[in-house]
Amino acid sequence: MNFSFSQEISEDLKKKIDFIYELSSINLNQALVESYKLEGKFEHYDSFNQVSIYLLIIDLQIMNSEYNKAIKYCEKALEISEKNNFDRYSLNIYYYMSIAYDNLNQIENALAIYNNLSTEMDKTDLSYIYNLMQIDFGLLNKKFGNNKKALSIFDALLRDSNEIFNGDVEHHEILLLNLADLYNKLENSDSSQVYLEKFEKLHLENPETANYYSLKVKGDIAFDNQEYNAAIDYYSECLAILKESYDYNDLEVILKKSQSFFYLNNLDSTIYYRNHLINEENFSNRLSAKDLMDFYELNSEIFKSQNKTEEGDFYYKKYLSAKEDFNKLKFKTQEGLNEIKTKEIIAEGKQTEKKYKSYIAFISSILGFLLAAGLMLYVFNYTKNKKKFAQLMATVQKYEERKSIEPVNKTVSIVEELPRNIEKELVKKEEAKKQPVEIVEEKEAEKIEQQSSSTTSTIVDDSTSPIKDEKIQELLDKLDKLKDSGYFLRQDSSLYNTAKKLKTNTSYLSSVINNTMDTNFNRFVNDIRMDYIILELKNSKRMRSYSVKGIAEEIGYKSADSFSKYFKESTGLTPSAYVRNLNKEFKV
Numbered sequence: 001m002n003f004s005f006s007q008e009i010s011e012d013l014k015k016k017i018d019f020i021y022e023l024s025s026i027n028l029n030q031a032l033v034e035s036y037k038l039e040g041k042f043e044h045y046d047s048f049n050q051v052s053i054y055l056l057i058i059d060l061q062i063m064n065s066e067y068n069k070a071i072k073y074c075e076k077a078l079e080i081s082e083k084n085n086f087d088r089y090s091l092n093i094y095y096y097m098s099i100a101y102d103n104l105n106q107i108e109n110a111l112a113i114y115n116n117l118s119t120e121m122d123k124t125d126l127s128y129i130y131n132l133m134q135i136d137f138g139l140l141n142k143k144f145g146n147n148k149k150a151l152s153i154f155d156a157l158l159r160d161s162n163e164i165f166n167g168d169v170e171h172h173e174i175l176l177l178n179l180a181d182l183y184n185k186l187e188n189s190d191s192s193q194v195y196l197e198k199f200e201k202l203h204l205e206n207p208e209t210a211n212y213y214s215l216k217v218k219g220d221i222a223f224d225n226q227e228y229n230a231a232i233d234y235y236s237e238c239l240a241i242l243k244e245s246y247d248y249n250d251l252e253v254i255l256k257k258s259q260s261f262f263y264l265n266n267l268d269s270t271i272y273y274r275n276h277l278i279n280e281e282n283f284s285n286r287l288s289a290k291d292l293m294d295f296y297e298l299n300s301e302i303f304k305s306q307n308k309t310e311e312g313d314f315y316y317k318k319y320l321s322a323k324e325d326f327n328k329l330k331f332k333t334q335e336g337l338n339e340i341k342t343k344e345i346i347a348e349g350k351q352t353e354k355k356y357k358s359y360i361a362f363i364s365s366i367l368g369f370l371l372a373a374g375l376m377l378y379v380f381n382y383t384k385n386k387k388k389f390a391q392l393m394a395t396v397q398k399y400e401e402r403k404s405i406e407p408v409n410k411t412v413s414i415v416e417e418l419p420r421n422i423e424k425e426l427v428k429k430e431e432a433k434k435q436p437v438e439i440v441e442e443k444e445a446e447k448i449e450q451q452s453s454s455t456t457s458t459i460v461d462d463s464t465s466p467i468k469d470e471k472i473q474e475l476l477d478k479l480d481k482l483k484d485s486g487y488f489l490r491q492d493s494s495l496y497n498t499a500k501k502l503k504t505n506t507s508y509l510s511s512v513i514n515n516t517m518d519t520n521f522n523r524f525v526n527d528i529r530m531d532y533i534i535l536e537l538k539n540s541k542r543m544r545s546y547s548v549k550g551i552a553e554e555i556g557y558k559s560a561d562s563f564s565k566y567f568k569e570s571t572g573l574t575p576s577a578y579v580r581n582l583n584k585e586f587k588v
Contacts, residue, residue, distance in 0.1 A: 111336035293322040
């Protein structure tokens with residue numbers, strides 16, 4: 001990331017900095033040598049220009065993976081910057097420091113800096129740095145396997161990429177490559193291919209950008225798809241570019257290359273690249289927690305394939321220990337990211353509240369009557385919401401008491417216990433008469449199912465024949481087990497997939513639910529999700545820190561609007577109002 005220097009830098013220094021950055025694309029080590037020469041002439045520059053030189057050095061050090069040196073230079077730069085109140089520079093320096101800590105796997109230190117930056121930074125004034133932080137948050141989620149959250153971050157950034165990165169092609173390409181990789185990890189190969197094609201189109205127009213990184217991502221996609229020969233080719237090309245341009249090795253790429261050879265049963269090449277990795281200076285500290293875990297597992301498999309049981313067991317124990325460390329770090333990272341998001345929401349809320357108060361003061365001076373009417377409406381809605389919240393809490397308490405007395409009673413439901421108005425009952429009865437609408441793919445799958453069932457299925461769907469009680473009960477018991485397992489909190493828990501999982505067909509399953517539960521499949525699933533999330537939000541402070549979209553995704557909704565609509569219909573409250581009242585109840 002080339003630092004965007006201020007116009008206050010002297011013209012002479014600016015020319016020297018531009019020259020050094022051009023040199024870095026050809027010979028990074030020589031560029032560092034030239035930057036250190038500038039440091040040696042500090043006495044010729046004022047404080048502002050001295051910090052600018054430090055930022056140049058820090059940027060090049062990070063590009064050259066000299067993260068410990070970068071942290072020391074950040075501390076030097078901060079000493080001058082904070083002494084002279086160069087606030088914008090100080091925030092940039094802290095951002096560089098967080099990058100260095102992240103790459104040294106000191107995630108907690110990085111998160112502590114991110115936490116301060118996210119609340120102290122003026123997002124309008126320093127939007128570029130703020131959005132780079134969002135990329136880092138996406139990469140952290142991706143690093144620890146939180147692929148859906150990473151996807152949502154990158155997708156949001158891509159939508160506004162032209163505005164927030166001001167035509168920065170390199171970061172636009174990084175977003176496209178990560179989206180392609182994440183969609184592939186989530187087994188959506190079509191979307192992955194779409195973003196790869198978008199990247200290729202953009203890359204043709206700007207061939208000088210994202211060379212080695214694009215090869216690394218393409219290698220990762222091939223690796224995840226078990227196309228190991230293709231992965232090896234991409235990784236080899238990636239390493240060659242890094243060696244030629246930066247005299248640097250990417251340890252993760254070397255590890256993935258070794259793993260690829262192992263999966264191709266080429267043990268000699270596996271060991272060669274494993275040894276290449278070991279010979280890298282301080283390699284175990286340079287590997288991420290996930291890569292270190294994979295490294296130990298690979299060593300265990302290598303020794304076991306050589307019938308060296310003792311060595312294999314030794315590395316397997318190290319693998320288990322590294323896996324435990326990885327999971328702890330994953331939890332701390334997610335907790336830290338959630339805390340950052342919560343603080344951002346609170347800070348934005350205070351800012352919005354401040355603006356809102358000013359606006360109200362202005363409005364009240366000219367539209368007093370309308371304001372009074374609006375306040376009356378607010379009080380009315382507030383009272384109404386409080387009443388509905390109290391009603392919901394009473395129902396939840398009753399539900400929990402019944403559950404403690406009758407833990408095996410599967411019919412107990414919070415949503416069903418809530419008072420339903422006439423309109424709500426009419427909606428429910430009307431929906432129960434209709435067959436749930438399936439997506440096109442499921443209709444096609446159903447046709448195939450019906451065709452194949454004529455010769456192979458042991459279950460015959462005959463809507464005119466009486467359904468045996470024991471057969472219905474067996475299906476209901478299976479539905480209860482799926483419900484207890486959390487299956488219906490998944491996005492793929494459609495009618496077709498559920499019928500397939502229960503080894504029946506959609507018509508029969510739909511008929512049983514309609515006739516025994518007086519509802520349809522969609523409402524059956526929605527009620528399960530509502531019961532779950534009403535309790536989870538009540539009992540989990542962490543869940544209450546999620547956005548409405550985040551909560552919706554946690555319980556299987558693709559759309560925050562669909563979740564909010566059904567939550568309001570079921571409880572009389574919006575999800576936000578429910579969370580707000582819970583936080584007041586528990587004095588959060």
